[in-house]
Amino acid sequence: MDTPEKSETQIGTPVSKLKVEDSPVFSYICNLSPIKTIKPIPITCPLSSLNFASPPSVFTSPHAVSHKESRFRSQKDVSASKEVGEEEALVGSEPEQSYKNDCNTPRVTNDVKDNGCGKDLQVMMDNVKKKSDTPDWETLIAATTELIYGSPRESEAFSCLLKKTSNSEARLRGSITATSVAVTNTDVVNNESESVDALSILHRGVRRRCLDFEVKGKNQQTLGESSSSCVVPSIGLHLNTIAMSSKDKNVANEYSFSGNIKVGVQSSLTPVLHSQHDIVRENESGKDSGQIIEVVPKSLASVDLTPISPKKKRRKSEQSGEGDSSCKRCNCKKSKCLKLYCECFAAGFYCIEPCSCINCFNKPIHKDVVLATRKQIESRNPLAFAPKVIRNSDSIIEVGEDASKTPASARHKRGCNCKKSNCLKKYCECYQGGVGCSINCRCEGCKNAFGRKDGSLFEQDEENETSGTPGTKKTQQNVELFKPAAPPSTPIPFRQPLAQLPISSNNRLLPPQSHFHHGAIGSSSSGIYNIRKPDMSLLSHSRIETITEDIDDMSENLIHSPITTLSPNSKRVSLSHLDSPESTPWRRNGGGRNLIRSFPTFPSLTPHH
DNA sequence: GAGTTTGAAACT
DNA sequence: CAGTTTCAAACTC
Numbered sequence: 362m363d364t365p366e367k368s369e370t371q372i373g374t375p376v377s378k379l380k381v382e383d384s385p386v387f388s389y390i391c392n393l394s395p396i397k398t399i400k401p402i403p404i405t406c407p408l409s410s411l412n413f414a415s416p417p418s419v420f421t422s423p424h425a426v427s428h429k430e431s432r433f434r435s436q437k438d439v440s441a442s443k444e445v446g447e448e449e450a451l452v453g454s455e456p457e458q459s460y461k462n463d464c465n466t467p468r469v470t471n472d473v474k475d476n477g478c479g480k481d482l483q484v485m486m487d488n489v490k491k492k493s494d495t496p497d498w499e500t501l502i503a504a505t506t507e508l509i510y511g512s513p514r515e516s517e518a519f520s521c522l523l524k525k526t527s528n529s530e531a532r533l534r535g536s537i538t539a540t541s542v543a544v545t546n547t548d549v550v551n552n553e554s555e556s557v558d559a560l561s562i563l564h565r566g567v568r569r570r571c572l573d574f575e576v577k578g579k580n581q582q583t584l585g586e587s588s589s590s591c592v593v594p595s596i597g598l599h600l601n602t603i604a605m606s607s608k609d610k611n612v613a614n615e616y617s618f619s620g621n622i623k624v625g626v627q628s629s630l631t632p633v634l635h636s637q638h639d640i641v642r643e644n645e646s647g648k649d650s651g652q653i654i655e656v657v658p659k660s661l662a663s664v665d666l667t668p669i670s671p672k673k674k675r676r677k678s679e680q681s682g683e684g685d686s687s688c689k690r691c692n693c694k695k696s697k698c699l700k701l702y703c704e705c706f707a708a709g710f711y712c713i714e715p716c717s718c719i720n721c722f723n724k725p726i727h728k729d730v731v732l733a734t735r736k737q738i739e740s741r742n743p744l745a746f747a748p749k750v751i752r753n754s755d756s757i758i759e760v761g762e763d764a765s766k767t768p769a770s771a772r773h774k775r776g777c778n779c780k781k782s783n784c785l786k787k788y789c790e791c792y793q794g795g796v797g798c799s800i801n802c803r804c805e806g807c808k809n810a811f812g813r814k815d816g817s818l819f820e821q822d823e824e825n826e827t828s829g830t831p832g833t834k835k836t837q838q839n840v841e842l843f844k845p846a847a848p849p850s851t852p853i854p855f856r857q858p859l860a861q862l863p864i865s866s867n868n869r870l871l872p873p874q875s876h877f878h879h880g881a882i883g884s885s886s887s888g889i890y891n892i893r894k895p896d897m898s899l900l901s902h903s904r905i906e907t908i909t910e911d912i913d914d915m916s917e918n919l920i921h922s923p924i925t926t927l928s929p930n931s932k933r934v935s936l937s938h939l940d941s942p943e944s945t946p947w948r949r950n951g952g953g954r955n956l957i958r959s960f961p962t963f964p965s966l967t968p969h970h
Numbered sequence: 971g972a973g974t975t976t977g978a979a980a981c982t
Numbered sequence: 983c984a985g986t987t988t989c990a991a992a993c994t995c
Contacts, residue, residue: 696979700979700980701978701979701980702978702979702980707979738979741980742979745979775978777977777978778977778978779976779977780976780977781975781976781977782975782976782977786975786976788975788976788977788978789976789977790977790978
């Protein structure tokens with residue numbers, strides 16, 4: 362009744378005349394285009410490969426969400442650009458609220474793939490128009506999905522999800538169709554909004570599976586969980602498995618594998634279905650994030666509430682194929698989960714029910730403390746929360762096309778310092794991350810199955826080896842490398858020895874999108890490393906421009922100066938080594954894009970979202 | 971499940 | 983910046 366804005370939005374759009382062009386999905390697609398047109402610089406590609414493994418919202422810097430205010434724009438705009446509006450609303454509805462992504466895909470995935478979608482988008486839109494007379498939602502969805510993912514594989518994965526939710530889809534379509542016969546504009550608005558929203562959620566959920574935690578609000582995160590189960594093998598908690606196995610009742614249920622998901626969907630819809638006033642009110646009321654978080658576990662309880670010891674939990678998660686890193690579950694006792702000792706905190710997650718931590722402060726209700734602590738840590742080491750493992754984005758794409766392929770390159774950002782484990786156990790962060798050791802490592806007796814630090818595995822002489830690894834073991838080691846013992850609970854496929862991994866050395870020559878590359882490395886919220894991929898998908902034009910400019914400036918600095926960042930403790934947090942062709946000839950790669958993205962140390966999410 | 975080992979993080 | 987301590991995960995039994 363008192364939502365004149367909604368009526369206004371719908372009036373003038375006779376339902377009976379709804380065409381694809383008029384459909385919300387179409388509008389949604391159209392709203393994507395600005396991303397490309399804003400700047401000549403093809404920033405879209407970088408997005409796909411960037412790994413904004415940035416931490417969850419609560420861990421992000423305030424500026425990262427500066428676009429919040431835009432949510433107060435007119436309802437008309439919201440309706441016109443539902444996707445964006447919804448995102449913003451979501452962000453606003455649960456400010457600073459981040460939920461541990463049980464499933465994880467965290468940061469690694471990234472997914473806002475806007476791979477030069479300008480042309481693709483145009484083509485897709487043309488195709489859609491051709492079928493405007495007889496809107497084929499499946500085709501539209503497929504096209505949209507592929508466009509979003511930029512990868513047939515991911516698109517396929519999404520299709521998989523849709524198939525699994527065929528019933529839901531039918532409902533969606535039915536609902537959309539229903540809008541054409543809606544009796545009142547209000548009904549149309551609600552139905553359509555809901556239907557489209559559901560579609561948007563489906564898409565967004567998958568597309569941003571790795572970005573969730575970076576986006577304010579649990580919605581995205583929970584959605585990411587759900588979607589990830591289908592898209593990324595390495596992601597998705599047992600909850601997802603359970604969820605996928607369950608019969609979907611409706612869209613909401615579809616994403617209610619866990620309570621998180623369910624809540625997320627509801628929340629996601631809320632901003633759209635309610636007036637802005639409601640949204641604002643909800644935002645305000647949402648301040649008590651703790652309250653919200655309490656709700657989530659309840660739902661989860663029905664699926665996974667059985668008390669499990671930390672070890673069992675971890676093993677359970679590993680056995681489920683999610684990898685150790687996909688789901689952070691700590692067991693901290695003294696750190697209050699406010700130090701990097703805590704895997705959850707370090708990974709940018711809030712601790713949640715599965716954790717067995719004691720006196721945990723890493724919870725939404727203590728977000729202030731968490732943020733303060735995070736800042737403190739970042740002041741000490743700007744890259745403290747950056748992904749521990751970075752890899753060439755091209756490799757990600759390859760992986761996306763064929764899971765059997767190995768990433769072109771990957772390495773631990775700081776390198777390990779193993780002394781006794783020979784980098785053959787998960788004590789070694791490189792090994793744990795499924796990557797080979799690099800020159801950044803100070804390990805001794807490196808036998809990393811993913812590649813030894815000196816890169817002498819196959820080609821180089823061990824003369825230069827400083828690790829102390831007996832040269833007499835070379836042969837044996839090489840053999841081991843060729844037949845690496847499957848990393849325990851590490852789903853990451855065997856990779857070529859880092860030393861041989863072709864890493865683009867032309868970072869400096871990278872096209873504009875390469876800027877993101879650098880930004881991705883420094884995903885930390887501090888200093889110049891303030892780029893968060895997730896937000897890019899939600900950005901308004903102005904926001905994108907701002908970020909683009911920042912990136913340009915940043916890249917300028919990065920490109921023209923040796924980048925060897927020393928953390929306060931002198932540990933190497935080197936970025937330059939990736940860009941120094943001369944230092945690592947074996948890293949050369951004629952490849953064009955040399956985007957680096959990170960993936961969870963544990964499981965490779967591969968990436969997101 | 972308890973105890974040990976390990977190496978990162980934190981501290982001095 | 984190096985050495986030491988603390989911490990929690992990884993590992994072993």
